[in-house]
Amino acid sequence: MFRIRKIFDETMEQDVDEMKKSKIKLTGILRVIGLSAYFTFALTPIIWILMMSLKNHNDVIATPPKFIFTPTIENYKAITVGMKSYAFESVRPDFPKYFLNTFIIASFTVIVSLFLGTIAAYSLARFSFRFKEDIAFTFLSFRFAPELMVILPLYVVFQKMHLYDTFVGLILAYQLITLPFLIWVLRGFFEEIPREIEQAARVDGYTWWGVFRRISLPLVKPGIAAVVVLSFIFAWNNFIFAMILGSERTQPITLGILGFIGYERVLWGQMAAATIICVIPELLLAFFVQKYIIRGLTFGAVKG
Template sequence: MEQKKRGEKALMLAGKVLLVFYTLFAVFPLIWMIIIAFKGDSQMYDTLFIFHPTLANFKNVLTKGSYVKAFVSNLIISGGAVLVSVLVGVPAAYALARYEFKHKEGVAFTILSFKFAPEILIIIPVFTIFQKLKLYDTYFGMIWIYQFIGLPLLIWVLRGYFEDIPVEMERAAELDGYSKREIFFKMLIPLIRPGLVAAALLSFIFCWNNFTFGLMLCGFKIQTITVSALTYISTSTIHYGQMAVVSVIAIIPEIIMCLCIQKHLVRGLSFGAVKG
């Protein structure tokens, strides 16, 4: 019996050691990026952990060039796109979950296919449309195209949440005198809040990190952070330290959002899975 307990403790200890090593392995690229952000160009190829830290890279990124403007533009575009996706996606998810109509599953699959279709497949016709409608290099045009990035995911996640809510709850509320509007906003929205938060966050991350649309549909007035990072690559050299600073700053909004909505995020990713 005692030997069995020792064996179990040894297995637990080995598991914890392996977990620590895996954690270090998984987060090392992030640690490496932060270290490079504090390295000068002359120390870039020296030893990894022994160097003289400098803030020159942060100064160059934040005071020179257009990265700050690109950061603000990216925030406006991604935030606006997620807002539009939520306003459109929540009613669409409810309709797909509750109502029966012809070709319902075909419509749902078509919406989902927008997520899997490669962006390069549609970029040329979209570019032509933007030029004709004068949407090129405008916030309205970028928000309009970016909302297609997260909308399919949001609809499919929330559809599963609505399907998990019994219809009898809505009928009971109707018998109590509640209107459909009151049922939707006062009962259903609070129940799907974890899934809505999780899906909205994932949609924001996909929009925030998008490169193709920002490269092809933006010009001199608007620039996203993914495209702005290319300015630190020249024909003669690559400023790795400044690119690391750009990457570190770019992940700050995502980390802050994850920490702020962590409670809803964990529950949202654990429940409301798509059925069938």
């Protein structure tokens, strides 16, 4: 398609007028400027938070902001091993517990989504059955409504079914966020596998389940890697579901960090340190999975 488009453009070019070369150079410069602007925009808050987490309380609230200061790891110590270096420990939230909660919720959310989603995506990609497109659309439509709209009825249901403030309940609710996304992305990946590869495997003596396990699944590895990372991040960073459907027992970090905003004062430094720690697992996951996210693995299967 792209190639045809390209040739088509060239004809137009030839018949109408050629694009000026200086224009091309100009777009190049604009691109660099645009990218740098975005880069600054995206990175500044992160760097700011990092700096904040390494400052003591006085430095944090100093105006004008201090760029040169003596770094301290007191904030980190405070939220992890609970060094009582401040007089306001009564407001100190139980950070390790929140961290563990988040970890449990996000991991199981991804595992459940992956199991259900892969099978659903494959079925949507490969089998034809009644209301197929309607079902696919329904999955997607879960994401249309603002979360708040879903959450109130859900709250009532959860109360009645004793799912309120349970891990199972939260993991179930989180499926609303991760599952549609996972199904739609993986469906695309499955559809990209040439049907003939699967047919060849059928003729080679495998049942459809064998083909799924030995051919299709390995071929969508890059897709799975990508959705695992993104689903994990979605689940990890969710705030509103956890706030309404969970309470003290299941509270994740996102809510935990709020706890640093106390009645009498805000623990900016510890809040920043908590945020930084909170980002680490996501970074690690993305880093390890990255090598699997190589597209074009199917290249070479067909023709050439």
